[in-house]
Amino acid sequence: MPRYQVLRVVLLLCVVVVFAASTLISYQRHVETAQLLTVTQKGGGWAASELAFELLRFTHMLETVGAGRGTADELALRFDLLWSRIEVLQEGSETSEVREVPGAVALLDELQATLTLIEPSVLSLKPGEAAVADPLVDRLRPFEARVRAFNVDSYNGPEALERIRRVFELNWLVSVSITGLVLSGTLLILMLIRESSRSRHQSLHDELTGLPNRKFINQQLKSAARDASRNGTLLGVHVIDLNNFKEINDTLGHSYGDQLLQQVAQRLCGSIGPNDTVARLGGDEFLVIQERITQADDCTRLSKTLCGRIGHEMVLSGSRVYPSASLGVSIYPVDADDVSQVQINADLAMYRAKRDGGVSYRRFEPEMNDSLQRANTLARELKTAIQGDELSLHYQPVVAFDSGKIVSVEALLRWHNPQYGYVSPVEVVAIAEQYGLALELNEWVIKQACLQYQYWVSLGLETVCVAVNISPSMYVLHDLAASLTRLLRETGMPPERLIVEVTEDTTMRDIESSPDTLHNLKTLGVQIALDDFGTGYSSLNHLKRLPVDKLKIDRSFIQDLNITPKDPRIIRSIVNLAESLDLQVIAEGIEFVQNVDDLIAEGCLLGQGYLFSKAVDSERIVEMLSAQGQGIPLFQLGADERIVQRI
C-alpha cells in the first residue's frame, strides 16, 4: 500500500475514534449534568426548611423565656436569626425559585409584618413574663403550619417536580438525539468510504467496457515491469486498434459502435490468461499486458489468438459485422529497457500492421523506430539549420519557348544534413509543419529568395521573377501577408517580382475557408501561381474567384506526352481554360524537345524541366542570367534542330 494511502486510513481511523470518543464523553457528561441539576434543585429548599426550623426555635425560646428559664439576649438572638431567615428568602438569586411557590411572598411578608408588630414586646420581654410571652406564641403558632406547608411545597411541590420531570425528559431527548447523531455519523462515514472507493474505481476504469483505463494500466505496466525484472521473466505489451471503427460508428451509429467495443472487450477478456490484463486506452484502442512469460513466441501466439477472436462474426442489434483489428506487440525487456518505450514500440508495430495490410499483427522491429527517430532528429536539427543558414535555395529556370530566355526561377529548398545527407524539400516541409517550425522556415525561404533577387540587382544583371513555395499552415495558422509585408520591406524587394506558389492539393482546402488570404497577398502586389494544377482539390469556381496569375500544369500531364498514343487533351483543356480566364500557363517537368513542340502546338508557351536546367545553386543561376544578358539564351528553337544551350 502506498504511503499516502496508509496515512489516509490512519487519518480516517483517527476521525472515527475521535467521533466515537467525543460522542461517548458528551453523553456521559450530559447524564452527569442532569444528575447534578436534580441535586442542586434541592438547594433552594434548604432556606425554606431553615425558616421553619428558626420559627420553631424562636417560639420555643419565647415559651422558655416566658417560663423564666432563658435570657433576653438569647431571645433577641433567636429573633434576629428568624428575621434574617425571612430576608434570605425575600431576596437573592438562590431563593428566587422558592419565591415562585404560590403564596410564598404573601406568607413571608405577613410573617415579617407580624415580627415587626411584636418586635417591641419581644425585645422588652423579661424572663418569667409568661403572660406576655404566651400571646406572642399564639400569634406565631398559625404560621408554623403554613411555613411547614410552604417548606414541603418548595421542596417537592408541583413546580419542582415538574422541573425535575422536565430535566429527565430533556435528558431522554438528548439521549435520542445523540443516538441519532451516532447513527447518522456512522452512516456518513460508511457512505464516504463507499463513495471514495467507488470514485477510485471509476477513476481507474473505463465506463463503457468496465475495463481498466489508461491511468490504471500505466500503474499496472510499471509494477508488472518491476515484477518481470525481479523474476527474470518477460512482459508482453499488445496494443490493439480496431480497423474501420470510425466507419462502423458513422454508418451504423454510435450505439452500435459502443456495442462493438463492449463485445470486443469481452472477447479480449475471454482470450487472456490469469496473469494477463486487458485495458481500454481510449477510442477503439485496447492494450493487453501479458505477464510471466519466458519466450517471445508466447507473445506472438497470444497476439494471433487475440486477432483471431476479434475477427469472428459479430451480431450488433441484428446486424452482422466482421470486425478486424491491427495489433502491435513489443516485449520488455527485450525490445527496450523502459516499459513506456515498450508501449511506444507496440504502438509503432500496430501502426505498421495497419499500414501494411494483409497481416493483422506485427512484432516490433528496431527499424520501426528509425523513421520516428529520423523525424525527431531532423526536427531538432532543422531549427539550428534555419538559424545557422545550413539550408540553401536552388533555382530552376522557367523558360519562354519562343525566345529561349529565362522569364522566372522557382526557388527550391535544399538541406544537407550531416547524418542523413540530402533531405528532400517534401520531408523538410512535412517536418517543419509537424514540429511547428513552418513560420520560421517559410520566412527564411522568402527572405533568401528576395535577397537573391537583390543580389542580381547589385550585380547589374537582367533580373527575373522569383517564385517561392509556401507550406499549407502559413495560410491557416500564421499571418502570411504580414510576414511578406515585413520581408519585402526589409529586403527592398519589388513585390511584383515575387511569385507565391500555392500548392493546389494541400492548400486549397484551407484557403477555401479563408478566401481573403489570397486577396490580401494580391493587395501587396505579389503574383500568385497555382502549383501542381490538375492533380489536387480545386474547382473551377476557385479559379474564377481567386486572384491567381499563373497555372502550373502538373508534371504528370507532361509525362503523358511521352507515352504512345499521346494524350494532350487535358493539357489542351487547361490551356483553353487559362486563356479564357486570362491566366499564364507554365508546364512542369519538361524532359524532351518533343514535349516543347507538343506544348507549343497546344498553345503553352512557358515551361521548366530538366531539358532546360535542373535546379541550380545561386552561383550557377548568376552565370545563366549574365549569359542571357550578353544575348545568349538558355534554349534555342532552330530551323531544323533544337539546340539547348549548355553553359
Added chain:
Amino acid sequence: MRVLLSTLLFLAAMLLGPLGWSAPLSAPEGRVILSVSGNITKTNAPERSDFDLAMLESYPLYELEMVTPWTEGTQRFQGVALKELLQSLGAKGDTLRAVALNDYHATIDLKELADMPVLIAVKLNGSHMRVRDKGPLWIVYPMDSFSAADRPRHEANMVWQLRSLEIH
C-alpha cells in the same frame, strides 16, 4: 478592577508578613463576637481566643466587591483577612471549621486560603452588620474571580452570622 486591586493589596500584605502581632493578645472589652479555638498558640481565654469588634477592626481591613446569590446588586464588603487573623494566632492545621450563630457550619481547606483573599467581613456597604443583616461577621470569598463551576463550592463556605472558628 477593584477586586483585583484589593487582591493585590492583600497579596502585598501577605508578602510583608505579620506586622508586629507577636505581642500578647489583649482581652476583649466589648461583646465577644468571634471565638477561635483548636490548634493555636495565642489565646486570651481557656483554649481559645475571643474577639470583640474593636479587636477585629484593629487588623488591616481589606475590601471586596461582588454579587452574591443572597443579596440584590453589587455588595461592598470590608473585613479582616482570614489568613492574617489565623497567622496572628499562630494557627497551624489543614482545615478550618466555621460555625454560625444558627449552628450552620462549613469546613474550609486552609491550603486554599494561601492564594485566595478570603475576608471575615465586618462591614457591608460601609455599615456594621446586625444579625438580621447576616452579621455581625460574614466570611466572604472573592466570588467574582471564580468560574461558574467553582462558585457553588465556595458559596457553601461563605458562612454568615459567623460565631466561631476551629482549627484542626
